[in-house]
Amino acid sequence: MDTTSGTLDEALLRLHTSGPEFKGGLSNHGPMAVEAMVRNGQARTVHRWLDTYANRLEGVPSARTRITDANWREALGDSGRVTDWTAYFTDQLAERPWRELLAEWWTRLLPGIAGAATHPVIRVGHAVHSLLTVGEDAARTAEFAHALGYWAARHLLLPAAVHPTGSATPAEALAALPRIADQRVTPEKGYAQLPGTPGWLSTTESLHVPDDPEAVRAGLTALVRAATLNYADHGHGNGIMLVHAATAPNAVLRTLPALPRELWASSFAVAWAAASAITAIYAADTPRPAPDAASAAPEEVFERAVAHGNEHAIKFADTALGVAAASEDGDTRALSAALNALALIAEDD
Template structure:
């Protein structure tokens, strides 16, 4: 990613004047989308994209009461305290290395990965990637504080315990998930149906979580791949919401290298819980063939995503290109999944 022009930092500076949500519950995808655009050679489109997208954003919510090290648990999961949380993490990141702050807070935030339809952890993943690959500077460190603050404010536990302890590979576990009865719902209403969905607890518990850290990383990578390809066939259930089944675990995968290895297993388990829930909520019952990707390159696919302009399309294409980069020669299914997102979504939230 070329940031010599300062495009990413300029965009983040602009975005940090807006809150993490708008219209009461819609997530601000700006920081995630612009990071993906710059990374994939579309820096020249960023400010024009942001001019259009930023028109719908709202101001940063007002602060309420400062959060301290002794009382942070009281504010966990309170969306009205999001600015308090951002300021709390900004103070910590200003006086300690960001990797230490992340390692301390990751296990505290991980159980709430499903909050705000997993957007907070996805935002953290993009922030971490830019810090790791491009280095530290004020806008990128500030973005991590904003992302962690959003996660803390929207921290939400699933109403059903997911403790994967089986022997299934990610693709097999994903394929075994039943669908909830009423799929045209908000995430919270959908999550509430999981425990009563026949066969869901058993299917959600079937995934194998290895003890070896490198095997954990391989399984998490396989989960991202399976969820990406699953979108190619089942994305027509809900083209917008199902993208998070792939982008959320990919955010976790991008963060693993900066975390202590003892956190890798729990990270896989939490990522799987989120992917399993979203898949059961929003994947179609029956598959349809995705678009043909045999004649397009990865670069061309991302150009199409950027031209589409929808933030979900851009972020999903970003994940699909990760999967495509590690695929065997001739396997264009991840690119086909990205083209499916382009087909299913127009420019929107």
Template structure:
């Protein structure tokens, strides 16, 4: 990744003048997309991409009342307090190492990982990857405060408690998930259907989570990312945009693991699997699409360049995760790469 041109930090500073959502509930994907663009060799396109994307964005919401060490419980999950939350985390990361702040707040925020369709944790995953691999410049520390503040403001627990204790692999568990009775509804309405969906909780709890072996947890989370990427290729057409998050959310957690105490890894796998399973049951198409035609041999670099040229933020994020999944396979993973192409075809450039 190009960390010397300043493009990423300039982009983050631009984005921090806008709020985390627009049109009432749509997430500002700018920080996630620009990080992926820079990482995959598309830094030269970032400011031009932002010039267009910023036309959608809205101003930072007005502050309401300061979040403090003593009153944060009452502000958790209050979307009106997002600017208060961002200011609170900005103070924390100014006073303490960012890893310490993340380790303290991760278990507090984790139960609400499904809030805002998992966008907050995805945003956290992108900036943590940069902080771990590319340096701790001030705009990146500020981005962590924005991401954690967004998560705290949109913190929302699922209406069903899931404790995965089974033996299933991610691919097996994904394949067995039943759809909710009324698919293709708003996420909040779909989540409300989970408790009444026969077999949903049992299937969600069938995943194997190796609680006593953090390294096995990381391997299982890696397998979950791979399985959700492959599942998108076949079933993502149920909702091309929202199904992207079934893969990008687990990958965000995977990217964050190295910055977290190992004792938090198992709970992180269980939480993000449950959120991904919920979105899958609400939006996955029941019937698989046939294999892509005219896919042909393409390099990961070519596929990402096509995703960048497409321009949609979800297409860019899906390519970013699909390329990760392909890179983990010893001999490559054509199905993972095809998933990135599938997103290009399912999602319109003006979605």
């Protein structure tokens, strides 16, 4: 009997007794990591991993004032209202289908993808993926409300509007990105450097974003691949933070099937802007060889990530396995990127 969905639900319900952040702004990765672990055949390790991880977490923040259809704009981006936002989306899901709610709120939340180092959109991507692949139930729908609430509370615009209108592929645009002057910064302080970084905006706008939805899906898939392989060479700039250049667009890619197709092109453009920003802030300027993965099977790489224990390593391995599965035979660079994350990220980070 398949009990993996039950394991996921039990883990999500445990995690919903904790807030979305801890220690003054670190993101609670638990819901994202356990979804990846269950989906990649590591359900048996979920509760043991969570027993350790949950020791870091803090309680759910106190509610403040009820959010309504009339006053939500004033609460957007207010991290102190995260519990109010979760309650709002929970109420909404009691009245309407989750896909309908997603379609309405995606256009409102997407411009704020940069908030909390893109963790909210990543959490939404994992929540949507489980709803699409495992199905709807109370725990997974509740996680969707928590994920949307976190994004609404941490909504943050990049300091420069990005409108990609060029002809470059994701790999070409990513390779041409400059780096900010001071990379030893928080994401917010890094974002602030982007407008003054010569060539960042023009390079970011050089990407080609097609109109055809299927071409958009292919382009977004290529972006996830390019960002994953870029980590193999440049992840030593910041082993933890650079993973989000791949995991954030991958979250958008996984959400596409649940969105109206007319929203796909804008989703690609915004996902690219986020990946570009994180790369410019945290990627090393010069490449360094990644570990050889020629003899490693994908399931072994993911098992090693779970044994390593770090939540970022687990999430990045999940993305890398998806890239590897879509790669041509013999191409192990995505798995090398995942092994690089294990080498770069300390267990206690």
